[in-house]
Amino acid sequence: MAQPIISAEKPVKVSLRNLTLSFGGITALKDVSVDIRENEILAIIGPNGAGKTCLLNCLNGFYKPQKGEILFEGRNISRIRPDKAARMGLARTFQNIELFSGLTTLENAMAARHVFMKQNLLTGALYFGPAHNEEIRHRRVVEDIIDFLEIEPVRNKTVASLPYGMRKRIELARALALEPKVLLLDEPMAGMNTEEKEDIARFIVDIFEGQGESYPDTPVLRDGIRTIVLIEHDMGVVMDLADRIVVLDFGRKIAEGTPEEIKNNPLVISAYLGQSAKK
Amino acid sequence: MALPCGTRNFSYAADMAIFRTKTQWALLLIGLAVLFTAPLWLSFYWLGVVNLIGITIIAATGLNLLTGYCGQLSVGHAGFIAVGAFTSAVLTAKLDLPFLVTLPAAGLLAGLIGIIFGVASLRVKGFYLAISTIAAQIIILWVINHLDNITGGFMGMAVPRAEIFGFTFKTPQSLFFLIMTVAVMVVFFAKNLARTRIGRAFVAIRDNDLAAEVMGINLFRYKLLAFFLGCFLAGVAGSLTAHWVTYVSAEQFSITESILYVGMIIIGGAGTTLGPVLGAIIIRLLQQGVTYVSPILESTFFGNLPSGFTAGLGPFLFGLVIVLFLVLEPRGLAHRWNLFKASYRLWPFSY
Amino acid sequence: MADLMQFVLTGITVGLVYSLIALGFTFIWKSSSVANLALGQMVLLFSWIAYGTIQQAGMPFWLGLPVTIFAAAAVGWILERVILRPLIGQPILSLITVTLGIAFIFEGLVAMFWPISTAAMPDFIPDEPVHILGAVVSQEYLWAAGIALVLFIIVSLFFRYHRYGVAMRATADDQMAVWACGIPVTKIFSVSWMFAGALAAIGGVLMSSIGGITTGLIETGLKSFSVVILGGLDSFLGAIVAGPIIGLAENVGGGYLTDLTWSGVKDVIPFIIIVIVLFIKPFGLFGQERIERI
């Protein structure tokens, strides 16, 4: 079911225009422009310290770029607060795991349902009635996601002592629970072996495509997330999954194109891939 | 008897209930029955102690929401209790307002002042925040001390007894019912808040505030909400204190008391509903122990003890208990209790 | 004008005394990220030990002082060994609370061993006040201020350049990782608590030669917290600069504001400053910002 790669026709979902971000002396992003389109998985690659994570951080409002603008569905969100960005439909995972370590897997995902819930102090404190029903409603969605990602065995475990790979999956679950329009993944497969990478790759593809009637009550799984941004250092994964790739180096965009184009771009090879990747 | 080996649930509602087995419900009912018949079999003295514990549980539960759940360390809790106490005192004594108005008013004012000082928490954490809350307490007490026209200044002021629909809460027994009703309600509300949307947001902020924000939780609103709730309950406890002691002066609300509250939630188990309850009971009973033991030791071993031994015994024991608890059970008694429950539930297979 | 001079001089010297105590706080913080709320009680206990060696055991000052410092270091060592070491890796809340427990224990010990509860430190600094530009200051304050400055230079250099100093800072960041490097975390902890004990002892002897040995020393500990907040928890420079600022604010502010506001304003000024600082410069004048990266 691979999508045809005709990027020009896909509508732009998020548009980054001339972003510049610096910290004191370090320029993390310099005049970077990227269009993130609907119906595509966009990969961002580049050497360590190139500014990939910074780009995501700008996208969801964690960093405020000094110059340039970010248009999300036409609205400028370059100075938005992170929680607002989440409400607008931007969810992400983190390269160094950032879970709520004192909560269980289930609660981590439920925490992300926060934005959809209507409880207030009063109904929450009384619990019985509206809050209870709401909890159950959202619990269903979360259980669907847990089921989808196959993490039921750790559903009620506090996440702090789970193995690395498991925690990465829980991060994904939490991001899905936010039912985002755009999913941002920062190195979701780091520290996994090939088999586990296959799992995650499968999840990403499934999320992208949607699961239809397997999960009729959970829109995010049923309809899929049609815009995914992926940062990853495993070229096998990137080349297979991405519809389009943007390459950053020292804060600048040095290339953009289909996996085929990128694989053979001499600039990218010398800055990032190295000769070994070509074989 | 059927052991609850691996209690399993078949619906989300059942899975989310606090009390899941018949035994648990029975224990709850028995517990409540024992609690509310206490005035029949407890002496004045023990009622006094239990009343104090009840008030303490209310304030400690507030601190637990703020510190245990939301992770905002406050070492100025007694300052907010003072706000509640004086609010209630002034409103009843000077304006003749009914207790049913002054009690929530005390909570509200304490909560609002809590929000003001809580604004600092948006930028700092941990020890910085701890000190700013100490500062809050010192400033609050200074203001109370100098609003002499309203609060009686250094002298403090007398407080009338609480009155609801013409009934005056005067005897330790009637106060017991008043205080315990509020305490049970507060614990129940806190438990519910903790396990629903707001509580999860609090814990998310405690465990990883950056990620929480990225997940759509408004830090500004929720940190302030935590301060409001924590201080609101402090205010409620303050109001009850005022009508229980019947005299308030700023001196009664010391930094030491604030520190004790922190000790309570740590010993009991921060971030659990049971924690502040256990902590309040232990610390208050320990204080009573010291009240008793030191004079007894002094008279029993007259002359055989180094002079000053008893004077130092109180703080020494106190510190020792806090330290021992932390070293031996750093996650608090509630944690131990949960382990115990878990192993009981799966008995006889401990793993 | 003469009044102003007096307020300024008093502010600076008193402030440096706060700095002296604050250095001890920063020392522990930088080496183990433990916020030592028992600071005031340590100062109190060690002042009494000094009293015990010099006044009660009759040692001459030149012997009593080193003995006291040695004893203080020993107490620091025991604290680390028995109480803090088992807590390595526990959340910050537990670490802060355990120091509160220590504070109670010390208060108890003091009451047990010195039931007289207050005493004057034997005189070892001449009584005559010194006149500077029309203002007077007692020699004790000058000594305390001078010693604070010297200690500041020593500890700053130590933490910046000495390998133990650098390792201590690393320990404050991530004990587990320090351990993984094969560095004796426990020894680092011991050494830093011994140092902190010694600093508290020196501070205590100087402080109590000014105001006597009383529980008031505990409260001076509280004031020192406002100094570390203003200066930045992890900055010795902050401690040494913020002390006089707090002192000046207290004395000059108190000097001119008391008539305009309420009495006792002097005693809340440091705390009002804390609240203001936390709003506009949350990590103090020289404190390192919390690292926020995702």
Added chain:
Amino acid sequence: MLKINNIEVAYLNVIRVLHGVSMSVSEGQIVTLLGANGAGKTTTLKAISGLLHVEEGEVTDGNIEWNGERIDKKNAEYIGRLGIVQALEGRRVFEHLTAEENLLVGAFHRKDRSEVKNDLEMVYSYFSRLRNLRNNTAGYLSGGEQQMVVIGRAMMAKPKLMMLDEPSLGLAPLMVDEIYSIIKRFNEEQKTSVLLVEQNVRIALSIAHYGYVMENGRVVLDGTADFLKNNEDVKEFYMGLSAVGKQKSYRDVKHYKRRKRWL
């Protein structure tokens, strides 16, 4: 020189994680430890370095020997002094220290202070990116840069046995190749033994002399690197898609049938 004899490890006295693991590392060898998430690789390393105690874990059975001396009951410091150093997984830099100070902490217990300067140079020559970042606060470095700091720090200790937990994690492909050639060089030049936990099986086996495969707390397979490289199971499960020759796409991984779920 390092021998692990049938150890069992439990956390908090209840959670048993290793069920009888044996392995050995001899002088100058690079040994790699492979296995899925949660197999117990990190736990094994912690058992060796003594860090287990800090996490309320304990070696409940079996023993660990270092040059004939039992070290499974020793504390981390003692083991560190023997020259065993572990680089933790997950880029644990000292955030508030500069990159260079991080490296110096690695050299803490070395007596040859003058040599330390040279080694600093050596690390900078290995990781040239760090040279420019030497005075930057480590907490703000990018993920990969932090990883370099962590490995450099382990090297600064000049250990007899260097244990690296997923050194390639989060590194760019070029950098992975580079780091592995550095580890190999370091092993050859300094005669340091290396115990390597890695998910990137292909690259790990390319420099290792010997390897162990762990699953669910047990060693299920071991052998020389060449043997493992050619083992069918290893090829299928650990090198999977990228196995030379039949390259299938991550897009085409088969979708398993979903099971009925129980609460």
Added chain:
Amino acid sequence: GNGNGSTTPPPGSNTDAVKNPIKVGIMAPYTGAAASKGKPMGDGVLDAIKYINTELNGVQGHQIQPVFRDGQYNAPIETTIINEFISPSSGIVMFTTQASAEMTVVMGIANEAGLPGFTVFSAPNITQPAKHQFASFPDYGDDWVAFAKYYLANIWKGTGKPKMALHLLNNSTGQGAKDAADKSAASLGIEIVAVETHTSTTASEIESLTRIKAKNPDVIYISSTPPPTAVILKNAATLGITPGVTIGCGGASFTSEMVNLAGAAAEGVFGIYPTVAWGDNVPAMAKMTEYLTKNHPEDANNMDYITGWAEGLLIAEILNKAITNTPGGGNALTPALVEANGFKKLSGFDVGGLQGPATYTVGDNRFSKTVKLYQVKSGKITGIGSWIDAPYIDYGFK
């Protein structure tokens, strides 16, 4: 509700019957912030009761049974203690506290329950308006008046009104003096030129004294506790205020502890104290010294032990009066009877000469109404003159 009721023998057989012990609640801040005063006072009162019980065979044959509790200077704890004291089943007929702050916390409940009690150190708000609580000697306000009068009569040599500065502790100790000054300075002919407050833990008062100095006062009055008083005195010496300006202290500050701490700076300072000093030739001195040496040598020279001992004697006398005036005697005592027949029947009791004679006057709940003036001379607290009257001041509290 008398706990002794069940064991009371039939009326009439009183003289031969078993004489029940009489329970008295005693609350002292044995630990906590005020332990430095509470401990010696507690020691004093317990020693005195011990002496009465063993050597005098109690009060008319009834042993005094102290129910001694450490209030820890902590309001919640003090409240639980008073709840114990007021409980009918406790059998307690009266109680005492050692500090005005302690009494302030508990007096609401005690008054409500009608349990009579008295406090050793007191502030005006405890005895005004007069309810069931009493003070064993004049309060902090009275101290000020007594000193002011003495100053005007014997020290002030100038013309016009003398200028006085107040330096007050930030609690009821300081406030009591301020209330008195507000009320009576004008009528006495004293001009208050400065009012400063300090905390109980201050380390420097140079700043406040600089401002006081600028006002050129003739006399400074300190109402506080010993440690801060010593700081103020030392700072005053540093600033050159003393010698030159007269300094007077309220009762709670003026102890040997303060003299120790202040050293040379205390020389010449005047102080009010409600009892005699150690070594004064009064009837109770010998026994008191004997018990002190035997049981509490660490309290030597501590005048708070004297106030405690005097408290013990007062308790005994109150009970003595109550037993005498109550039909049925000691076994029939109730709180109300002790108040009516004991507290309110006190008249001219000399308290072993330790403090001014104790007398109950209607509307004035202070027992002794005199204080003594002292001065530090060559490092010793030395009495000057005889007892000074401290007449009742009506502050109009409600």
